[in-house]
């Protein structure tokens with residue numbers, strides 16, 4: 001029997017196509033984007049902030065803080081973070097700040113390494129824990145970010161003989177700390193960059209020969225999916241011992257293995 005479209009069927013067919021193209025397709029595309037953005041793509045904490053946001057933060061700190069006073073400079077960072085949720089998401093919380101400071105003070109650091117510097121917040125906090133003849137090496141891959149961080153550290157009152165900002169890959173920096181900068185031992189390391197590169201960084205640190213029993217390493221974003229390899233590596237490594245954790249921060253101690261002693 002020949003099938004003919006009635007007016008009602010034609011009406012329903014046209015509404016059906018509007019429903020599919022106008023509602024279901026955009027909904028599916030949105031869901032796919034959200035899945036990619038929040039599940040597969042690395043989180044924002046690993047990447048640098050937009051230049052405009054970074055410059056706005058820089059201007060705020062320059063204008064609103066008392067220069068030469070690290071606490072005032074850090075306070076200005078926090079004030080600005082209350083106005084900008086991107087910055088808020090990147091700075092350590094009060095709890096993490098305390099954890100960072102206590103961990104750094106615990107090893108009476110003289111030489112500290114920061115991998116992932118961004119706007120300079122944690123380097124300033126860590127410089128406060130160093131004696132006046134201490135040294136902090138801060139590594140940041142983005143030129144503009146490194147420049148801005150250097151300015152913030154100087155504004156906080158620290159001098160070039162107390163810190164060095166290095167715009168290089170963390171592994172390249174670790175390889176030259178001894179030969180180029182004469183570092184004999186590292187007391188404290190903050191790892192706060194791409195977590196899927198932490199194992200590579202840790203291996204470079206182990207091989208560099210500048211760690212000693214008692215060196216503390218604080219690694220951020222331990223709960224991020226890309227930290228899985230790092231956590232597994234640490235849990236199985238003879239040379240490292242997990243000491244403590246606070247939110248995303250994991251405190252790890254280097255324990256020189258027997259094989260190194262006997263070699």
Ligand SMILES: C[S@@+](CC[C@H](N)C(=O)[O-])C[C@H]1O[C@@H](n2cnc3c(N)ncnc32)[C@H](O)[C@@H]1O
Nearest residue numbers: 045047048116117118121122140141192193194
């Ligand atoms: C979460 S932020 C660091 C925040 C900083 N520790 C603080 O508390 O103020 C991560 C930074 O690591 C930098 N970064 C990411 N991968 C890097 C790499 N392979 N080498 C050097 N820096 C890197 C990014 O540009 C970004 O500025």
